[in-house]
Amino acid sequence: MALSKLIGGRVEETQAKRERRKEARPGELLDAALDLFVEKGFAATKSEEVAARAGVSKGTLFLYFPSKEELFKAVVRENISGRFQEWNQEFERFEGSSADMVRYCMKVWWERVGMTRASGITKLIISEARNFPDIAAFYQQEVIRPGQDLLRRILQRGVDRGELHVPDIEYAAYLITASMVFLIMGKHSLGACVPTDHPLDAERYLSCHMETMLRGLCTRPEDNDKGAGRNRK
Amino acid sequence: MALSKLIGGRVEETQAKRERRKEARPGELLDAALDLFVEKGFAATKSEEVAARAGVSKGTLFLYFPSKEELFKAVVRENISGRFQEWNQEFERFEGSSADMVRYCMKVWWERVGMTRASGITKLIISEARNFPDIAAFYQQEVIRPGQDLLRRILQRGVDRGELHVPDIEYAAYLITASMVFLIMGKHSLGACVPTDHPLDAERYLSCHMETMLRGLCTRPEDNDKGAGRNRK
Amino acid sequence: MALSKLIGGRVEETQAKRERRKEARPGELLDAALDLFVEKGFAATKSEEVAARAGVSKGTLFLYFPSKEELFKAVVRENISGRFQEWNQEFERFEGSSADMVRYCMKVWWERVGMTRASGITKLIISEARNFPDIAAFYQQEVIRPGQDLLRRILQRGVDRGELHVPDIEYAAYLITASMVFLIMGKHSLGACVPTDHPLDAERYLSCHMETMLRGLCTRPEDNDKGAGRNRK
Amino acid sequence: MALSKLIGGRVEETQAKRERRKEARPGELLDAALDLFVEKGFAATKSEEVAARAGVSKGTLFLYFPSKEELFKAVVRENISGRFQEWNQEFERFEGSSADMVRYCMKVWWERVGMTRASGITKLIISEARNFPDIAAFYQQEVIRPGQDLLRRILQRGVDRGELHVPDIEYAAYLITASMVFLIMGKHSLGACVPTDHPLDAERYLSCHMETMLRGLCTRPEDNDKGAGRNRK
DNA sequence: CATGAATGAGAGTTCATTCAT
DNA sequence: AATGAATGAACTCTCATTCAT
Numbered sequence: 024m025a026l027s028k029l030i031g032g033r034v035e036e037t038q039a040k041r042e043r044r045k046e047a048r049p050g051e052l053l054d055a056a057l058d059l060f061v062e063k064g065f066a067a068t069k070s071e072e073v074a075a076r077a078g079v080s081k082g083t084l085f086l087y088f089p090s091k092e093e094l095f096k097a098v099v100r101e102n103i104s105g106r107f108q109e110w111n112q113e114f115e116r117f118e119g120s121s122a123d124m125v126r127y128c129m130k131v132w133w134e135r136v137g138m139t140r141a142s143g144i145t146k147l148i149i150s151e152a153r154n155f156p157d158i159a160a161f162y163q164q165e166v167i168r169p170g171q172d173l174l175r176r177i178l179q180r181g182v183d184r185g186e187l188h189v190p191d192i193e194y195a196a197y198l199i200t201a202s203m204v205f206l207i208m209g210k211h212s213l214g215a216c217v218p219t220d221h222p223l224d225a226e227r228y229l230s231c232h233m234e235t236m237l238r239g240l241c242t243r244p245e246d247n248d249k250g251a252g253r254n255r256k
Numbered sequence: 257m258a259l260s261k262l263i264g265g266r267v268e269e270t271q272a273k274r275e276r277r278k279e280a281r282p283g284e285l286l287d288a289a290l291d292l293f294v295e296k297g298f299a300a301t302k303s304e305e306v307a308a309r310a311g312v313s314k315g316t317l318f319l320y321f322p323s324k325e326e327l328f329k330a331v332v333r334e335n336i337s338g339r340f341q342e343w344n345q346e347f348e349r350f351e352g353s354s355a356d357m358v359r360y361c362m363k364v365w366w367e368r369v370g371m372t373r374a375s376g377i378t379k380l381i382i383s384e385a386r387n388f389p390d391i392a393a394f395y396q397q398e399v400i401r402p403g404q405d406l407l408r409r410i411l412q413r414g415v416d417r418g419e420l421h422v423p424d425i426e427y428a429a430y431l432i433t434a435s436m437v438f439l440i441m442g443k444h445s446l447g448a449c450v451p452t453d454h455p456l457d458a459e460r461y462l463s464c465h466m467e468t469m470l471r472g473l474c475t476r477p478e479d480n481d482k483g484a485g486r487n488r489k
Numbered sequence: 490m491a492l493s494k495l496i497g498g499r500v501e502e503t504q505a506k507r508e509r510r511k512e513a514r515p516g517e518l519l520d521a522a523l524d525l526f527v528e529k530g531f532a533a534t535k536s537e538e539v540a541a542r543a544g545v546s547k548g549t550l551f552l553y554f555p556s557k558e559e560l561f562k563a564v565v566r567e568n569i570s571g572r573f574q575e576w577n578q579e580f581e582r583f584e585g586s587s588a589d590m591v592r593y594c595m596k597v598w599w600e601r602v603g604m605t606r607a608s609g610i611t612k613l614i615i616s617e618a619r620n621f622p623d624i625a626a627f628y629q630q631e632v633i634r635p636g637q638d639l640l641r642r643i644l645q646r647g648v649d650r651g652e653l654h655v656p657d658i659e660y661a662a663y664l665i666t667a668s669m670v671f672l673i674m675g676k677h678s679l680g681a682c683v684p685t686d687h688p689l690d691a692e693r694y695l696s697c698h699m700e701t702m703l704r705g706l707c708t709r710p711e712d713n714d715k716g717a718g719r720n721r722k
Numbered sequence: 723m724a725l726s727k728l729i730g731g732r733v734e735e736t737q738a739k740r741e742r743r744k745e746a747r748p749g750e751l752l753d754a755a756l757d758l759f760v761e762k763g764f765a766a767t768k769s770e771e772v773a774a775r776a777g778v779s780k781g782t783l784f785l786y787f788p789s790k791e792e793l794f795k796a797v798v799r800e801n802i803s804g805r806f807q808e809w810n811q812e813f814e815r816f817e818g819s820s821a822d823m824v825r826y827c828m829k830v831w832w833e834r835v836g837m838t839r840a841s842g843i844t845k846l847i848i849s850e851a852r853n854f855p856d857i858a859a860f861y862q863q864e865v866i867r868p869g870q871d872l873l874r875r876i877l878q879r880g881v882d883r884g885e886l887h888v889p890d891i892e893y894a895a896y897l898i899t900a901s902m903v904f905l906i907m908g909k910h911s912l913g914a915c916v917p918t919d920h921p922l923d924a925e926r927y928l929s930c931h932m933e934t935m936l937r938g939l940c941t942r943p944e945d946n947d948k949g950a951g952r953n954r955k
Numbered sequence: 956c957a958t959g960a961a962t963g964a965g966a967g968t969t970c971a972t973t974c975a976t
Numbered sequence: 977a978a979t980g981a982a983t984g985a986a987c988t989c990t991c992a993t994t995c996a997t
Binding site for chain 6: 778779780781782785
C-alpha cells in the first residue's frame, strides 16, 4: 500500500506539477511579453525573445496564442485592472477630508499599479495606440474612463462637502491622470535608459503634485486674479 | 540685353528649381518620417512608406539617409528645438507677475511646439527611448534639461520676488512638464485614434492646470495642514 | 524486451535521423556554395541559389551562416586541405628516385585534390583574392606556403641525392605549382564553358609537364648553353 | 589678323581639345573598367566607380556603352591583342636556334603583354568565363588558339630542325601557356593583395621555366627512363 | 504537449539604368 | 554632350509561423 501510495503520490504530484506549470505557462508568457513590449515596443519585440524569457520554446508560444497580435491583445486584457469596482466601494466608504482622499487615492494607485510591473501597460498602450486602435478604444473604455470617473467623483465629493473649489471638475481630474502618466513615462521610458544623477523620486513627485494642486503656489491668491483671459472666471 | 537677361533668368530659374527640389528632399523626407514614426513607431514604419509620403521612391530615401536608423536620428536632431537660448532671453526681459509668466510660458510652448507637428518628437522619444538609449540621452541633454532649467528659473524668480511659495522647486517644475507630456500624449496617442465625444481641449486643459497649480484647490488652506508626511512646513 | 528495444530503436533512429539532417545541412550548403562561387564568383551568386542547390529554402541558409560573406569564409576554411602534415610523412618515407617522387607527388595531388570538387577553391581564391585580402592571406599561409615547402623539400632531396640538377629550387617549385594552377583553370574556367573538340586531358598534361621538366626538350643540351643571361652556368 | 587668328586658333584648339577628349572618353572608360573588373570582378564593380575612375559621371558611361555588360564585352574586345599576325611574321623571319626562339617568344610576350595592364584581361576572362561563355569562346578563338598555334609552330620548327625533341607538341605548348597564366595570376591575384617578403620575380620565373623546359632537371637522363606508366614511351 | 528546424513573405538596402535639366 | 537625381527591380537578411518529430 505504501508503495502504491508512493507511486500514486508521485504520479499525482508530477501530474499536479505539470498541470501547474502548464497552467502557469500563459501567465509566464504574458509577463514576459508585457516586459518586452513595454521595453522595445510591439514591432521590435521578437516572438522568440518572449518565449525565451518565459523559459519555453518558440513553438510553445504559438500553442497558447495564435499569433503575436493575439498575444499583444491578451497582454493588454490581462493587465487592465478591473479593480475599479472594488476601489469605488473603498472610496464610497472613505470618511476623511477630500484632500486626504486625493492623497490616499494616489497612494493606492502608486502602490497597486504605478510601482508594479503592470504600470508598463500604460506606456505600451500610449506607444502602440495608433497601431491597435481597437485595443486603444478598449483600454480607454475599461481603464481610462472608469479611472477618470472615480477621480471626478472624488472631486465632486470635495465640492459637495465644501472642501474643494473646482471650477472645471472634468479637466481637474485630468491633472491627476497627468501625474500618473508622467510617472509612468519616467519609469518606463527615459528614466529607464538615461542614467541620471537625479532619478525621479516617485513619492516625492506625487507628494509635490498633490500638495501643489491642493494648495496652489501663490502666496496671496488675490495677486493672481488679474490673470490673462483664460482664468477661471 | 533683355533677351540675354531672359535667358539668364531661365537658366537661373531652372537651376534654382532643381536646387530647390534637391534641397527640399531631405526636409520632406524628415517631415514624412516624423509623422510616421510618431504614428506607428520606428520599427513598424516601413522605409517605403516614408518615401511614398514624401512623394519619392524607395531608393531616393537612401540617397539622402544611409539607413533607416540614420533617418531616425536625423529626425530627432532636426526636431530638437534649440530655441531655449532665445526663450531664455525672452523670459529674462519679462516684466509681469510670476503667475503671468508661468501662463505665458505655457502659451508660448503650446503655440510654438505643442500645437505643431514637432510635438510628436516627444511621443516618439518616449516610445523609442529604450531602443535608442543614446538618442534618448541626447534628447535629455538638449531638450529636457534646458526646458527644466528654464522652468526652474521661472519658479525661482517667483520665489525671489515673494510671489510664489514653492517648497520643492525642482519637482514643481516637473508638474509643468507633466502638463506638456500629457497633452502631447493626448494629441499623438489615444486622442489620435479613439474617437471621443469629448476630445481634449488643449487650451482649456492648460488653463485648468496652470490655474490650479497657481491657486490650489482647497477652499480653506488651513483644512489642508494636517496632510500626510511630506507637507510644506 | 523486444518491444522496448523496438521502441528504443525507433526513438534513437528518429533522433539520429533528425540529428543527421541537421548536421548534414552545413556541409550540403558549403558544397553548394563552393560549386556556385567557383562557377559564378561570390558577388554573382545569389544566396537563394545556394540554398536551392542544397535543397533548402532561403531562410535556412541564414540559420547556419550569419551572412553570405561568412558563408564564403566557411567555404574557404572547409576546403583548405590540412593534408600537408600527412603528405609530408608520406614523402619522408618515399624510397624511389626523385623523378618518381615528383611524378608521384603530382599523381597524389591530382587524385586527392585536382580531380575533386575541392580544386575549385583555388579558382575561387584567385578570382576573389583582391575582394577578400584576409582570406587570401589565410590561404597563402595555410595552403600555398605548405605546398610550396613540400615541393621544395622534394627537389632538395633530389639535389642532395645527386639525382637532380636544380639551380633555382624556389622557382623550380613554382613550375610544379604552375602546372596545378593551369589544370585547375582549365577545369573550372574556360574548359568548363567553351565546348572544345579537344578538351584538356589532365593526365596527359601532367605527364607531359613532368617529363619535360625532368628531361628537357633539347636534343643536345650543349646547343643550349649560349642561352641568355640567367642560365645555369 | 593676329587677333582673329588668335581667336580662331583658340576656338580651333578648344574644339580640337574637346574633340580629343571626347574621342578619348571611351578609351578612358575602357581602361578604368579593365582595371576595376580585374581587381574586383564584373559583378562587384559598380558602374559609378568605373565612371569616377575615368573622371566622368555615371550618366556619361551609359552614353558610350549601352549597358554594363556591353562595357565588359568592349573591354575584352579592346584588349585582345590582334597582334598575332604581326608576331607570326616576326617569328617566321627568326633565324636563331629554337631554344632562343622560345626564350625570345616569352620575352616578347612579357614585354608587350605580361608586364602591361592588358595582362589583366586574362585574369578577368578566367574569373568570368562561366558567366560570359560567349565572351570566353570569343577569347578562346581570338587569343588562346592563335597563341597556342604560334607556340606549336615554334616547337614544330625546333623538331623539324632537329633541335628539339618534343613527343607531344600540343601539350608541350600548354607548358608555355601555363607559365604565362601563372605569372598573370601572381600579378593580379594573390600577389596583388598578400604582402610577401618574396614577391614573385617575373623574369627570374620565366627564365627558370624556360631553361628547365629546354634542358630538363635530371642529371643523367638515363636514370629517368624507368619512370612510371605515363612516361613518353 | 513541447520542440526547434524549416519556411517564405516581407523589410531594408543596393545599384544599373533613365531622363529632365 | 554631360550630369546626377530619381527610379525600381533585385538582392540580402529577418522573423512570425508551421509542423514533423
